[in-house]
Amino acid sequence: MDEQGVEDAAILLMSIGEAEAAEVFRHLAPKEVQSVGEAIAKMKAVPRERVASVLSKFAATAGGQSMLVRDSHEYVKSVLRKALGNDRANLLLDRILTGGDVAGIESLKWIDPESVAELLRNEHPQIVAAILVHLDSEQSSSVLKAFPERQRNEVLVRIATLDGIQPVALHDLNEVMGKVLAGSDKLKKTGMGGAKAAAEIINKLGSAIETSALEFIHEVDSDLAQRIMDNMFTFDDLEKLEDSAIQGLLKEVQSGSLVVALKGATPALREKVFKNMSRRAAETLREDLESRGPVRVSEVEIEQKELIKTVRRLADEGRIVLGGGGGAEAFV
Numbered sequence: 001m002d003e004q005g006v007e008d009a010a011i012l013l014m015s016i017g018e019a020e021a022a023e024v025f026r027h028l029a030p031k032e033v034q035s036v037g038e039a040i041a042k043m044k045a046v047p048r049e050r051v052a053s054v055l056s057k058f059a060a061t062a063g064g065q066s067m068l069v070r071d072s073h074e075y076v077k078s079v080l081r082k083a084l085g086n087d088r089a090n091l092l093l094d095r096i097l098t099g100g101d102v103a104g105i106e107s108l109k110w111i112d113p114e115s116v117a118e119l120l121r122n123e124h125p126q127i128v129a130a131i132l133v134h135l136d137s138e139q140s141s142s143v144l145k146a147f148p149e150r151q152r153n154e155v156l157v158r159i160a161t162l163d164g165i166q167p168v169a170l171h172d173l174n175e176v177m178g179k180v181l182a183g184s185d186k187l188k189k190t191g192m193g194g195a196k197a198a199a200e201i202i203n204k205l206g207s208a209i210e211t212s213a214l215e216f217i218h219e220v221d222s223d224l225a226q227r228i229m230d231n232m233f234t235f236d237d238l239e240k241l242e243d244s245a246i247q248g249l250l251k252e253v254q255s256g257s258l259v260v261a262l263k264g265a266t267p268a269l270r271e272k273v274f275k276n277m278s279r280r281a282a283e284t285l286r287e288d289l290e291s292r293g294p295v296r297v298s299e300v301e302i303e304q305k306e307l308i309k310t311v312r313r314l315a316d317e318g319r320i321v322l323g324g325g326g327g328a329e330a331f332v
Helices: 003-016 018-025 030-042 048-054 072-084 086-097 103-110 113-120 125-132 137-145 149-161 167-176 195-202 207-220 222-232 235-240 243-250 255-262 267-275 279-291 297-316
Strands: none
Touching: 003 018, 003 030, 003 048, 018 072, 030 072, 072 086, 113 125, 113 137, 125 137, 125 149, 137 149, 137 195, 149 195, 149 207, 149 222, 195 207, 195 222, 207 222, 222 297, 235 267, 235 297, 243 267, 243 297, 255 267, 255 279, 255 297, 267 279
């Protein structure tokens, strides 16, 4: 969309109300959400003629300078949170409302990963980390694959320990890509980086690079390495495994542990497990789940973590593939 189209879309969404606007936002691409959100945040009043051209049924009631919403900042916050959920919305809102212009960094999304890697090759790992967290994890992983092993691992440590970027620093980084962590400590940080961001990138690096990266991070900070591994594959991700992988996992798990772990599972995940068992075993498991009384959340979490450890072990042994890295095919 050109600038005119973005402004027209903003006027329309501000006219139809939060609930309807949220439904529209759900069908937009991330770049479109950000562009329209920024337009809404900047828009205070709209001339009668402009409103009429966008939405004719509102022309009769619109004033010479028609205020579509009382507080456009609060409006865009509410709409984005309803459409995207708090975490994703807050990430965009930080960019839209805090003045963190990232147009220069955003332009990297249109450049091939090898060229981006060449541009960043001589930059400090902290600067590279601050830039890569603005890109999607697939592009970031491709950029990191083009780095030497040592540099790649150092950047991943920085990403995993990055707890935010000051808006002033983000502006400087966007302008010169050489100054970070500047500005007042009182300013709100953009919620980027952390173990989860590092995990999403590592997931797409491929098994060989993943092992090297995690070993390096473990030497630097073993707790950090564990937090990253915890984010790389969660209990709910079991639902994404191939049926053959689920079948291989069930052979390694005690029935009692499985019952406790599944007490905290979604209905979809339970059904995934049931369908990969014999009919008799599935019926027995259903009965055990129904007859088992309340279980402490802490006990459920312990068994779920043990099950995830088993998944990771089977993946390390090459008996199952978790997916997401290096284009490997699933096998058992």
